[in-house]
Amino acid sequence: MSASSALAVEAPAELYEGHVQVDRAQAADSETLQGRVFDDVNENSKLDGDETGIPGVAVTNGVDVVQTDGEGNYELSVRDNMTVSITQPSGWQVPVDSDNFAQFSYNHLPEGSPGDFEYGGIEPTGETPKAVNFPMIESESTASAKQDCVIAADTQAYDTTEMGYARDGAVGDLADRDDYQGCGVLLLGDNVGDDLSLNDELRDIYSTMNGPVRAAPGNHDQDYDSTDDAHALDTFRDQFGPDHFSYNVGKTHFVVLDSIEYSGNQSTKKYKEKIGEDQLEWLGNDLKNVPKTAHVVIATHAPIVTHQQVIVDDAADLYDVIADYPNTVTIGGHTHTQENLIAGEQREEWADDGIDTLSHTQIVAGAVSGDWYSGGLNADGLPYSFTRDGSEPGILTLEFDGADRSERYTVRNEAEDHQMLLGVNSPGWRDWAQQTQDWQDEDKAGHEPEAMSERVVTRDDLKQGDTWLTSSFLAGTSDARVEMSFDGKANAVAEHTQPGRGESLAKGWEYSDPYTTSQNLRTSGSVGQTSSHLWRAEIPSDLDLGTHSAEVTGIDRYGREYRETIRFTVVEDEAAATQISKKQLAKDGFSSAQETKITEGERKGLDSDEARKADSN
Secondary structure (H helix, E strand, O other), X not given: OOHHHHOOOOOOOOOXXXXXXXXXEEOOOOOEEEEEEEEOOOOOOOOOOOOOEOOOOEEEOOOOEEEOOOOOEEEEEOOOOEEEEEOEOOOEEOOEOOOOEEOOEEEEOOOOOOOOOOOOOOOOOOOOEEEEEEEEEEXXXXXXXXXXXXXXXXXXXOOHHHHHHHHHOHHHHHHOOOOOOOOOEEEEOOOEOOOHHHHHHHHHHHOOOOOOEEEEOOHHHOOOOOOXXXXXXXXXXXXXXOOOEEEEEOOXXXXXXXXXXXXXXXXXXXXXXXXXXXXXXXXXXXXOOOOOOOEEEEEEOOOOEOOOOEOOOOHHHHHHHOOOOOOEEEEEOOOOOEEEEOOOOEOHHHHHXXXXXXXOOXXXXXXXXXXXXXXXXXXXXXXXXXXXXXXXXXXXXXXEEOOEEEEEEEEOOOOOOOOEEEEEEOHHHHHHHHHHHHHHHOOOOOOOOOOOOOOEEEHHHHHHOOOEEEEEEOOOOOOXXXXXXXXXXXXXXXXXXXXXXXXXXXXXXXXXXXXXHHHHHHOOOOOOOXXXXXXXXXXXXXXXXXXXXXXXXXXXXXXXXXXXEEEEEEEOOHHHHHHHHHHHHHHHOOOOOOOOOOOHHHHOOOOOHHHHHHHHO
């Protein structure tokens, strides 16, 4: 028994264990699937004679969407390869299995997956069954307009050790929370790292959740022995459910889409970030049942855009489908970055791909794995795993309350107010960063460059200028505000380095967060030199030698204030900087280059935006 099984908690009171009911008798018409959505009053997953149907529930075969009639009955055209699912209405809760994963779908694949799939695929389902009935029970939790909805992106464990890091990190944080019982947890793809035999371990660590769990697929959740995209998610569909679906909680409509199109090339595992015509048609049909004023969340593994570029090939087509739904927000993972891009922002790179203005807010949900569980181990025995854009492993929570929506990103094993990472970005630090990057690129051949702390600056650097105190403000958006005060003097308003006003990508050491970049350069070498949430202000050039302090205040778009203080040291020259840096780094546990589990391919950035797009074309 794993540690998480031993510590498993009972499911919340409103969740009940059950399954979809399939009547395997022969259908009267093999081209039509029928059944009933019903109130499972006795919670036995069977449509008993005294149980009533539920009218107005959306049921889909993956393209067509119908609603149940006054008695809860539905009919759908049969497709040869389909997953039939229902859209959970607010005020109702579908059953969960023994691991708390929601049960609301049925796979129809008469002859099963083609070929001999390593991880199982879908066994032959046989001909069209007589009926597929979907049970639900009434739920006060899902009826409430106030909802906290958890998004856990890129758990992406490649082995059981990394699964343990997830369990003891961000997933463990969720097990201690009870604010998401109605909405539950949505796993946003790359739930494992290619080895689908780890799906059981994944289910195990998320079995401790205090709400239902649903899963979206990612590029690392595919059957790479499939010869086409049509069957690339057969094992996922068998073990987790549909690759695209929807559900309602409170006044919010959630949509999950598969944004990965597999090439069918088993040796290269190439893919495109694309939604595709069938899903877009389904999305249009699904939204016909949703008020245009409703909150809508479109969740896809690959984000539609990041601050660097448009990611999904048919982004413009998606925006056309949701054009009449102004309260829609798109959520993505995939890039292992943490971003909050506000509707109305403009970027030169987006315009080059036909998106002149961002029509809907895009949030990139960070990653449970951070930067692939890389770097040395912290005091909790977990990899630091600082991301390329100056963030940390964590969880996104969407908060709804009637007409209002907000969000928060909580860093693994930290309090909610841990939202700023501070450091000094100086000419000397940038020289060290480049030298260390060159050393990393040469596979750490030769001597590691002399130590440099991001909290030490020479007097000459201050006089030279372009020496900034930086804040990676995790809650920051283009309409946030960051102020900095040095040694208790008047606040200076910090500059946002990527404000989304039509500018091109701000990339380079001068646009890097020195705190996380420094640690990654010493370990994994995974740095992006760009961030959507970095602020900076010039450090006064006339500071005396010695230790100084700065207080940083970040005010997010919802008026929430966060404060952090940093102490940094001004020294005479580079020799003094090296001496002080060695002492500080030893004290902080960053005294030397440490071993890291990240693979060479990932260290080179093969999952970065630029490399993935190049690989897909």
